[in-house]
Amino acid sequence: MPLASIICAVPGPIMRDKHYFDLILYKTYADMRAETARTYIGYLWWLIDPLVAMATYYVVFGLFLQTKTEDFIPFLLIGVAVWQWFATTVSKGANTVRAAASLISQVYIPKLVFPTVAILLAFLHFVVVLLLLIAFCTFYGLSFSPSYTALLVIVAVQFLFSGSLAYLLAALIPFIPDLRNFVDYGLRMLMFLSGVFYPAAQLPERVQTWFYLNPMANLIESYRDVLIHQRWPDFGALGLVALLSCAIVVPAIYLLTRYDRVYPKVVD
Amino acid sequence: MGPGAKPVLSLRHVGASYWLRKGFFRRQRFWALKDVSFDLYPGESLGVVGRNGCGKSTLLKILAGITRPDKGSISGEPRSATLxxxxxxxxxxxxxxxxxxxxxxxxxxxxxxxxxxxxxxxxxxxxxxxxxxxxxxxxxxxxxxxxxxxxxxxxxxxxxxxxxxxxxxxxxxxxxxxxxxxxxxxxxxxxxxSHNPETLLELCGRAVWLEDGCTRAVGPTEEVVRAYRDAFGPRRRARKRPNIEPVTAGRAASSDGAGADEPGVDRAHIDKGTDIAHAVAPRDAPRTAQGDGLSSKVQAATGSGEKCGRRPGRGP
Missing domain, CATH: 3.40.50.300 (P-loop containing nucleotide triphosphate hydrolases)
Incomplete structure (x- = not known):
């Protein structure tokens, strides 16, 4: 299965050397500790972040604009949580190699390490948020169904997709620093185009075709299919997203490996 | 151990360049290292001396494997070299x-x-x-x-x-x-x-003098440091005259050009302690032409620049 081999190929160059694998894990732990240690309530911020975003959107879209959709609160929560995972992975991951400038000019560390740490860190956040999301959905009265197993696939595909973008941007930004600004613009635009706070069904027929060209729109809808409607997601669409991610991640890994010892010169 | 054993690392005509951004789509290549050759032997302490901007940090980055040289070669396979x-x-x-x-x-x-x-x-x-x-x-x-x-x-x-x-x-x-x-x-x-020649004298058996991205001298620390001080140190004026010796210049030029490409020959001429004059000579060469103390400093730098210039700065 090409997907599995690609997923394995991503950390391949690092996994071969146990030391760098250990370093990734320890650095992820250290960053997580550093993130929480500098605040009083530490890990609680992991939840406050999506909750604040959710509250804002609820007031604007649920109360002011009267967006009509059933189960609007879980609908919104899923959209916001999923989007935040994507946005954090991409925006944090994109800058990692450049941000490691002082580190990589003093010691050789494979550049793959840095985006990988950011990807793992964002993933850990999301796992916690997702578990709470599932708990909330049950509490809200939505029932479990066999389609819940599809969550594993959806999460894997999103991990691959957001990770591939993080690797690609991390590889390019040292050479083209201006790209950093486009990442923020791009994410902001994509958020409004991904149906985080409106259902695709409300869009005109004509627009919907375009809407579903966006991988994030498909992913967010897949989560909602499973968690709200207890039905199977569109595996065809997920497969396409996975394929696209592979097409991005392969050249990204190639660049990071090819220019491994050039980055220290560029980011200085 | 020291010279005589198999070098753990051999640098031959190593150069390293950076691209400086000069504007939109305009870049300029800058050679921080132009032509560096020396051997590092197992167990020794090798000093590197040179003024600011001579390429010392770039050299360390190459030795540490942080960046790769843009030209020249490094042989020897140390498992690890860390700054x-x-x-x-x-x-x-x-x-x-x-x-x-x-x-x-x-x-x-x-x-x-x-x-x-x-x-x-x-x-x-x-x-x-x-x-x-x-x-x-x-x-x-x-x-x-x-x-x-x-x-x-x-x-x-x-x-x-x-x-x-x-x-x-x-x-x-x-x-x-x-x-x-x-x-x-x-x-x-x-x-x-180190900037401080005293430190090198105290700790290192051999030393390399880097000037403007080139190796100016390799040899026993005392000799290299003396040559370095002659060029830039406080005692330069006092030592200037006796050094004028046209023969040295001729020998230096020939040994420098001819044997340089063959690693064996190169190492031989670099490491024989008595032959230090060869390695140091590029400094002496222009000085013989120029008697004056102050401009001899300038000459020394341009002299080495020419030497590097023979291997043009447009490496692979």
């Missing part, structure tokens, strides 16, 4: 212990290896209970001590040291300098970069 980097990757909100783990792993120690040494680090850094406190609460001196204690645990095949010998307050500086000096003097292979 002694202090406080590498420290995160302010982590404890001293966690930072020691993180920094040590980044410097190349295995997780198990650093865990084994963690108590030794704590003891050496003299942090007491603070070792388990966030380093954000440390004083600058405490952080420096922790940084040194971690970096000192490094045990690469080749240790690269850039000026750092001791850190911290007077007492700790003495202690750290002492252990560092001991490490450099041991049979560890060390490359030590």
């Amino acid at each position: 002694l980097a202090l406080q590498l990757g420290f995160l302010p909100y982590l404890t001293g212990r966690e930072n020691a783990m993180l920094s040590g792993m980044m410097l190349g120690l295995t997780r198990a290896g650093i865990a084994e040494r963690i108590e030794a680090i704590a003891e050496f850094a003299e942090l007491g209970d603070f070792f388990d406190e966030p380093i954000a609460e440390y004083s600058a001196g405490m952080r420096a001590r922790l940084g040194f204690a971690v970096a000192f645990q490094l045990d690469p095949d080749i240790l690269l040291v850039d000026e750092v010998l001791g850190v911290g307050d007077a007492q700790f500086r003495e202690k750290s300098t002492a252990v560092m000096t001991e490490k450099i003097r041991s049979d560890k292979t060390v490359v030590l970069v």
